[in-house]
Amino acid sequence: MPSPLLMATPLLVAKLSPPPMPAAVIDRGPLLVRLSAAAEARLLLIVAPAGFGKTTLLTSWLAWESGVGSQESGHPAHDLLPDPRLPTPDSRLPTPDSRLPTPDSRLPTPDPRPPTPAWLSLDARDNDPTRFWVALLAALSRAFPGIGDHARSMLQSPQPPALDVVIGALLDDLAGLPGPCLLVLDDYHVIADPDIHVGLATLIEHLPPLARLAILSRSEPPLPLARLRVGGHLAELRAADLRFSQAETAAFLHAHGLALVPDDVAELAARTEGWPGALQLAVLSLREGGIPRQMIAAFAGSNRHLVDYLAEEVLARQPAARRRFLMATSILDMLCAEICDAILRQSDGTPHTSEQTLDELERAGLFLLPLDQERRWYRYHALFAEFLRARLRREEPQLEPQLHRRAAAWYAAAGMPAEAVGHLLAAGDFEQAAALIEQEGRPLLLRSEVATVLGWLRTLPEDLARARPGLCLIDAWAQAVSGQFDAVETPLGRVAQILAASDGDPDTPTPLTAPFTPRNLRSESLAIRATVSGLRRDAAQTVDLASAALAELPGDSVIVRGVVALMLGSSAYISGDMASAEIALGEAARAGQVADLPIIAIFALRQLGELYGRIGQLHRAARTYQEAINLGARLYPASDPLVGRPVPVAGTAYIGLGLLRYEWNELDAAESLFADGMRLGRQGANVEILMMGPIGVARLQRARGEAAAARSTIAEAMAFARSTGVSRLADWLGAEQARLALTLGDLADAAAWDQGRRLMLDGPLSYLEEIDYLALAQLRLAQERPAEARHLLGRLRALAEAEGRRGSLIEIEALGALAAAGAGDGPAARAALLRALALAEPEGYLRSFADMGEPMRALLSDCRLALAPRADAASRRTLAYLDRILAVLPSSPAPARSPADALVEPLTPRELEVLALVAAGLSNHDIADRLIVGISTVKKHINNIYGKLDVLSRTQALKRARELGLIV
Secondary structure (H helix, E strand, O other): OOOHHHHOOHHHHHHOOOOOOOOOOOOOHHHHHHHHHOOOOOEEEEEOOOOOOHHHHHHHHHHHHHOOOEHHHOEOHHHOOOOOOOOOOOOOOOOOOOOOOOOOOOOOOOOOOOOEEEEEEOOHHHHOHHHHHHHHHHHHHHHOOOOOHHHHHHHOOOOOOOHHHHHHHHHHHHOOOOOOEEEEEEOHHHOOOHHHHHHHHHHHHOOOOOEEEEEEEOOOOOOOHHHHHHOOOEEEEOHHHHOOOHHHHHHHHHHOOOOOOHHHHHHHHHHHOOOHHHHHHHHHHHHOOOOHHHHHHHOOOOHHHHHHHHHHHHHHOOOHHHHHHHHHHOOOOOEOHHHHHHHHHHHHOOOOOHHHHHHHHHHHOOOEEEOOOOOOOEEEOHHHHHHHHHHHHHHOOOHHHHHHHHHHHHHHHOOOHHHHHHHHHHHOOHHHHHHHHHHHHHHHHHOOOHHHHHHHHHHOOHHHHHHOHHHHHHHHHHHHHOOOOHHHHHHHHHHHHHHHOOOOOOOOOOOOOOOOOHHHHHHHHHHHHHHHHHHOOOHHHHHHHHHHHHHHOOOOOHHHHHHHHHHHHHHHHHHOOHHHHHHHHHHHHHHHHHOOOHHHHHHHHHHHHHHHHHOOOHHHHHHHHHHHHHHHHHHOOOOOOOOOOOOOOOHHHHHHHHHHHHHOOOHHHHHHHHHHHHHHHHHHOOHHHHHHHHHHHHHHHHHOOOHHHHHHHHHHHHHHHHHOOOHHHHHHHHHHHHHHHHHOOOHHHHHHHHHHHOOOOOOOOOHHHHHHHHHHHHHHHHOOOHHHHHHHHHHHHHHHHHHOOHHHHHHHHHHHHHHHHHOOOHHHHHHHHHHHHHHHHHHOOOHHHHOOHHHHHHHHHHHHHHHOOOOOHHHHHHHHHHHHHHHHOOOOOOOOOOHHHOOOOOOOHHHHHHHHHHHOOOOHHHHHHHHOOOHHHHHHHHHHHHHHHOOOOHHHHHHHHHHOOOOO
């Protein structure tokens, strides 16, 4: 099933449905054979004016390929070839100039399976690049559920990436197609946006073998056709190929129950030049009683005159009620019974049964084309629609605006505001259009349909757009979302002028501000400026502006509050204000779900997960990351064969959850999560993922002993960070690279990083640079400069405590314990380690300690020995936690403190435990009770300790153990 996003409007669903085959379709076998012979062409291009049967030909070919054939006309697939009983083609007709390869062309063997069509019927509203690509992706996902979901999630995110990134993600999905796919773009001539053409050219150039594109257009699209033609990647059909021959004209007339004498058939074919549209009109006229010889003789002049003449003939023979129906509904690009009822019922005050009329029109062949298999939505053939509209304007010019208003009312009530605005603009009802744009513009902008909204604003009279503050705000939002940050000030300046001229109560609409209050306008202006500051990464200004905006924004401005809260939360987080960030991101997540903007909610939840990790709430972080992933899964459900694929839009959540699993030493689970996150990050060129992911992967590789792979992973990420030109990203990766070098014993590499980074022990600290200073502290410890490390860690501890970052405090305290031990301050080392353990134990931190290697093992072992004599519940819990951490460390024994005094045979963990109890003053009997063993077992352990330490008494054993660092 398609995802819920695809079901947003019934119009979109109708646009995604291949049109049903006409009831009477003639066999065009040679063209079908040539289309099949072009199976290896990336682009199938059919270009001809209206009425040449482009859509019918392609749907016939698809049916033929699938083995269905033209069932409506009674012909099985294998019979779709010219009837030998029909006359041979008339030599007076133009010779087809086919650019399709012949069946014996030297092409690779194509996939024998018939292509699955992904159909999209385009209209003028699709000139918005985001709208176009979302519709195209919806067509693909309808044919192959889940294909293109990641690309669509990027397009509909608050900050969409560049279009080539989106197309790259789509191509990755297309490479995994389970079978041949033909993406069909019907009526491509309506597309004029150059960005769409550029993007489509990129898609065509890189299509994988199982994916092909078919374009049906009245005019040649501005695509690199010459390059495709030279490379053998283009198959073309033009108007000359689609014209009916005399034989096909006879077959067409016969299919419609008309039998003309051969001379009349020949004359009709010649006069219409084989134009199927004109022949269809001629059939309608003849079936209504026209005299063939007289009608054919009247054909003269241009094609336009021919159509007008035939359409006039057809329309004149219709009953008055049907004529009125045809002209009134011609204003609609797409028709269904409900909207036809709405515009006709209001015109005469009585109910109208349009469903019956639509059925009659289709059966009569009056150029009404069904758009879906259910036959709910229809459209008129372009030629006939143009004629009907011209006739309506000529005969009832005052009725057309009324019809557009009624259509707008129906669309607005049906939840299709974009279509409603289009009809209001066509009616010239600019005030109503402006009001609807003010109401619906924000959600459209959040779906990145910027071109649509700006196009509406350009259509409105300039004085109206300038005078309405609500429209000025929409204009400002559009500029902000599209990255035109400086342009925001022009519409906001007009809002400021309106506010300056308004007097009275700030909570009461004034004549100048209505329907908004002055407070509404001021707060939303602040919100827009806060959003611009957030997008510019100016954290301090964003916090100030967003806080002021949220204090003023009304509670029912859910969309605006959600966006501003997201900006505030993100900026507060990177500023280190965790409490404010948590509140703001929580509001953004709630607002996104209430306002049916799940992308906002997912972004907020992903960042909340990271925040909870920073403040040491790992399990809450995991639940939050999973909530983001689950919300994405509901938004983009995976169907076969995509079950198990990573959920689009949740890439950073996968990485964040992977880091948590790594911390808990669940290495296999972490590896899987990193792989899913990195896949999405590479597809979306997501810088955050491409930084965080390799850090997690390198830690995982190092934990598994894959030192060379870890170095390579970080080096590649470092190269990418430098390529971005953002110095902070390179600094971040540089610090991680230095920390990896230290854990691998590469002191020289870490020292080289220090020389290049030039951090000052007393320099200004910030949350964003904490990782750099932690790396510096680790380096100073490795350089045996513990005093400098302790000084720096003390400063970092104060900052983390002030900002409530419990997760940071755990690492800072653990490093502080190592620094104190390095300075010979055993009590301080043990106290710091115990503080770290107390903070870490409830959340199950493991790797933060284990990754500090052998020095931490020794410290943990000392701490365990010191705690072993204690019987209280807290100590026993800490001992159990210590054992869990020690179990994570590699099994190799810790080196002795002094190589000269190294033991020939190390003490076992049980012997170390007994030694600690001896040091605590316990007798052999007390030790036996504590360990729940016999006295003889205790004596055996003590004798082993004496032998390994080369001593003869308890006093000598304790002295030697302290010299070796076995006890403190």
